[in-house]
Amino acid sequence: RLQKLDSPFPFPYILFCGTALSFDEEKYLEFMDHILDTNHKLFGDTKIVYRPHPNRQHRKIPLHKILPSRVILDPRTLRNQKITPNLENIQISDSYETALLSNSRVVVGGFTSMIIEASILFKHFLALAIEEKGSFSSPHLVLKNYEHLQGLHGLQTLQIAKTFREFEEKLICLIRDTPQIDRETADNERNFFLFNNDESFSARLVNCLENL
Numbered sequence: 001r002l003q004k005l006d007s008p009f010p011f012p013y014i015l016f017c018g019t020a021l022s023f024d025e026e027k028y029l030e031f032m033d034h035i036l037d038t039n040h041k042l043f044g045d046t047k048i049v050y051r052p053h054p055n056r057q058h059r060k061i062p063l064h065k066i067l068p069s070r071v072i073l074d075p076r077t078l079r080n081q082k083i084t085p086n087l088e089n090i091q092i093s094d095s096y097e098t099a100l101l102s103n104s105r106v107v108v109g110g111f112t113s114m115i116i117e118a119s120i121l122f123k124h125f126l127a128l129a130i131e132e133k134g135s136f137s138s139p140h141l142v143l144k145n146y147e148h149l150q151g152l153h154g155l156q157t158l159q160i161a162k163t164f165r166e167f168e169e170k171l172i173c174l175i176r177d178t179p180q181i182d183r184e185t186a187d188n189e190r191n192f193f194l195f196n197n198d199e200s201f202s203a204r205l206v207n208c209l210e211n212l
Contacts, residue, residue, distance in 0.1 A: 001121050005095055007103035008075070011045055014171075015100060016071075017109030018052040021137040025052070025110075026067075028128060028167075032108065033068030035168050042176055046105060049074055053112065074100070106174045111142050111149055119157040119190045122181045124174050127152075127160045128167060155189050157181060 016032065018025050029050060036043045050067065051074040067073070076096060098121070101107065107118045107125045118125040132138040140162060143149055152158055159174070161167040199207075 001098070001102070005099035005102055008096060008099055009047075009049070009103075011047055012105055013047045013049045013103075015104035015107045015109075016048050016050045017107060017112055017114040018050070019110035019112050020053045020055045021110070021142065022135065023110050023137065023139060024132055024135075025050075028108075028130075029071050030068050031164060031167065032171070033070045035171060036070050039172060042172065046070070046175075047072055049100070049104070051100075052077055076100075106171070106178075108171065110139055111146070111152075115152070115155070115158060116190065116194055119155055119186060120194075122183055122186055123157065124178065124181070125158050126167070126170055126174060127158060129160050129162045130164060130167065131162075151192055154192065155186075157186055157190075 014032070016025070016029060029048060032048055036046060036048070048068075048071045050071050054077075097117075101114075101118060101123055102121045104123060107114060107123055108128070109125070110128055115125050115127065127139075127143075129139045129143040131140045135141075143152075143160070153160070156179075159170050161170050
């Protein structure tokens, strides 16, 4: 994470991370496209790189859907679907995901492990907790009820938008006045969620069971 990795893209971009849970991602992509268009002086030629979750519940990855003009599908997603990305000079290497995150202007999306990965790389993540009426997996319910998300508010690398107005305001602020991240503090905050020792997952699991 301390290395400077070349960007996968020749243009500035915002990374949008989809979730496994049912989540109307296309609606937020359209709204983001509108934000970038109406604030062109601030965003310039910034694009939105859309990375759908590979295990989207009840939904196919929208490979053939017409996406908003500034949105492109992540080439790794396309390659995993055995489709050759129509993007020149995109090198998909072993460090691709790290380069994708670390070179983004900001990361946006639902509640996924990308929040932790963004924190590791000291990147700001704007999480969407906007109510989707009639949905049992509405992001606002996920944030409220999922035990493993409790305490997320303590991460300085994370901001949460609970309305579309907040979404627009916070995205603009993150680009215009990007807050400085204290790296030591960010690591300490993240360790609430992420063990950084040399024990394997299975060893930690056994320890937890023995304690119980």
